[in-house]
Amino acid sequence: MSNIGSYDERIKDFSWALSEKELEYRDGDVINIGWYCSDRICQQGNGDKPALIWEGLGGVEKRYTFNDVRLASNTIGHFLRGLGISAEDRVCLFMDKIPELYLGFLGVLKIGAIAQPLFSAFGDESLYVRLENARTKAIITQRKHVGKVRKIVEKMPWLEHIIIVDHDGKKELKERETVFSLENADPVEQFEIHPTTAESPSVLHYTSGTTGQPKGVKHVHYSLISQYLTARWVLDLQDGDIYWCTADPGWVTGTSYGIIGPWSLGITQCVLDTGFSPDSWYKFIQKNRVTVWYSAPTAIRSLMKAGSEKVKEYDLSSLRHLASVGEPLNAEAVIWSEKVFGRPFLDTYWQTETGSMMLTNFPGMKVKPGSMGKPFPGIIATVVDVDTFEPIAEPGKVGLIAFKPGWPAMMRTYWNNEETYNSKFINGWYLPGDRAHIDNEGYFWFTGRDDDVINTGGHLVSPFEVESALLEHEAVAESAVVAKPDEVNMEVVKAFVTLKPGFEPGPDLELKIMNFIRKKLSPLAMPQEIEYVDNLPKTRSGKIMRRLLHAREWGEEIGDTSTLEDDE
Numbered sequence: 001m002s003n004i005g006s007y008d009e010r011i012k013d014f015s016w017a018l019s020e021k022e023l024e025y026r027d028g029d030v031i032n033i034g035w036y037c038s039d040r041i042c043q044q045g046n047g048d049k050p051a052l053i054w055e056g057l058g059g060v061e062k063r064y065t066f067n068d069v070r071l072a073s074n075t076i077g078h079f080l081r082g083l084g085i086s087a088e089d090r091v092c093l094f095m096d097k098i099p100e101l102y103l104g105f106l107g108v109l110k111i112g113a114i115a116q117p118l119f120s121a122f123g124d125e126s127l128y129v130r131l132e133n134a135r136t137k138a139i140i141t142q143r144k145h146v147g148k149v150r151k152i153v154e155k156m157p158w159l160e161h162i163i164i165v166d167h168d169g170k171k172e173l174k175e176r177e178t179v180f181s182l183e184n185a186d187p188v189e190q191f192e193i194h195p196t197t198a199e200s201p202s203v204l205h206y207t208s209g210t211t212g213q214p215k216g217v218k219h220v221h222y223s224l225i226s227q228y229l230t231a232r233w234v235l236d237l238q239d240g241d242i243y244w245c246t247a248d249p250g251w252v253t254g255t256s257y258g259i260i261g262p263w264s265l266g267i268t269q270c271v272l273d274t275g276f277s278p279d280s281w282y283k284f285i286q287k288n289r290v291t292v293w294y295s296a297p298t299a300i301r302s303l304m305k306a307g308s309e310k311v312k313e314y315d316l317s318s319l320r321h322l323a324s325v326g327e328p329l330n331a332e333a334v335i336w337s338e339k340v341f342g343r344p345f346l347d348t349y350w351q352t353e354t355g356s357m358m359l360t361n362f363p364g365m366k367v368k369p370g371s372m373g374k375p376f377p378g379i380i381a382t383v384v385d386v387d388t389f390e391p392i393a394e395p396g397k398v399g400l401i402a403f404k405p406g407w408p409a410m411m412r413t414y415w416n417n418e419e420t421y422n423s424k425f426i427n428g429w430y431l432p433g434d435r436a437h438i439d440n441e442g443y444f445w446f447t448g449r450d451d452d453v454i455n456t457g458g459h460l461v462s463p464f465e466v467e468s469a470l471l472e473h474e475a476v477a478e479s480a481v482v483a484k485p486d487e488v489n490m491e492v493v494k495a496f497v498t499l500k501p502g503f504e505p506g507p508d509l510e511l512k513i514m515n516f517i518r519k520k521l522s523p524l525a526m527p528q529e530i531e532y533v534d535n536l537p538k539t540r541s542g543k544i545m546r547r548l549l550h551a552r553e554w555g556e557e558i559g560d561t562s563t564l565e566d567d568e
């Protein structure tokens, strides 16, 4: 029996008060995600239950019970407090998927500070713009990543502490650097958790837009009310489950459903901190007897590519529920997963800004492969006309996805960027910036983004950020960056560049430019192809027409270019 039972019944008189009741939260109470994910589970008598089963390179394993999570997050919180970090200070978590990332996240929240997780593969430039925007006070990182922080530290007088969690004592520490070792620290049994309330800020996740620098999406502790119930009903997490969320907590899926959702429910989760390969993933599921698996379409397509025979080499019979997020989940992937795993991957749609799942497929609901499903109970969703912003009544007609604001996990603002935040609301709707249509049974079907942001393997990349970084390369005069179709990642980054005089186009330079971006920004943002051109198409006002280049890549009609030229 699934947790949700009947979708139609659940949606009838739905109120978020139901989640508040299950969490024993009343309006005005103290609510702290760190406490809910550890202390409360221990108080319920589950302190000895495994919370985290972690595997790193070479099969090294570490295990933590809920009591261990409680103690470790207390200990990290205590250490941070000792450094003078207090409520609402931003603390960046810049680590691989090591236990300290998960435990540190809760420790930061316990002292009322704001957790700012950043993807550890980010290069120094990506890191800098996000730390600069948030005026981050401390960064928790590893030896292998500290070099990137050192490169930019002089530009960041506000960054007071650089905390290294795996320092071996061999190399000398530089200014502002401190060592913290979870293994060697005295566990803190009694800890005074900061009395955060519903609207206290909790997490700051950065997301990329078409123009401008990345935006810091500000969430609050009350988001728990959404994350708890969606994890319970959509992921169907139940007491004996072994759950695996493959997302990195540098991105929102890895925190909302890789930490908060499962741990607030007292669920055991496992983490694999190694690179992707079909064998290592199947082996991990087999070894840990994973029951619920939340992943992303690119991973599923990569598994598909490795073939159905590969699946048969492993015993994956423990799997009972699979879900996916981050990019369009194509019908073939749903059908294939049903064939080889005995159950389909169920699609969910949401974004950094929404904080929790919005459009979902539930256990027990009719699955229409290729559809994102229906709104989660309590979510009022529609598609609106692209010009009038009025809801479209006609099934099948494409419009902009629109949500009525008011669910608990909705972002509260973009950090220091109220103007862009306000621009996301029109006619009383929140517009996430995606297009879809709704069929006659109320299922939503994704048709594309409404902007130029590139979604590569479920990660958003801003063409603006890549173009700006390209211009810093000595050979590049001008650049335009668009998405290019890709069989597995759906989209990859492609750059068109014009060169400065004296530079010869060719594969050597292409490699150099690619590496330059990989190091500065990240492997995700690295162009997979660079096309040298003599000129870039421009509007009369001199703005580069990305849309024209995009249409060419996708073999689409270019349409009326005269309007494009007049554009903007």
Ligand code: PRX
Pocket: 207, 251, 252, 253, 324, 325, 326, 327, 328, 329, 347, 348, 349, 350, 351, 352, 353, 372, 432, 433, 434, 446, 449, 455, 458, 459, 460
């Ligand atoms: O364009 C949509 C796409 O990913 C965007 C959100 O990205 P991000 O904020 O990084 O969060 C990703 C994980 C929550 C959306 O605006 N997207 C997300 N889920 C889907 C999707 N596109 C199609 N189908 C989905 N299920």
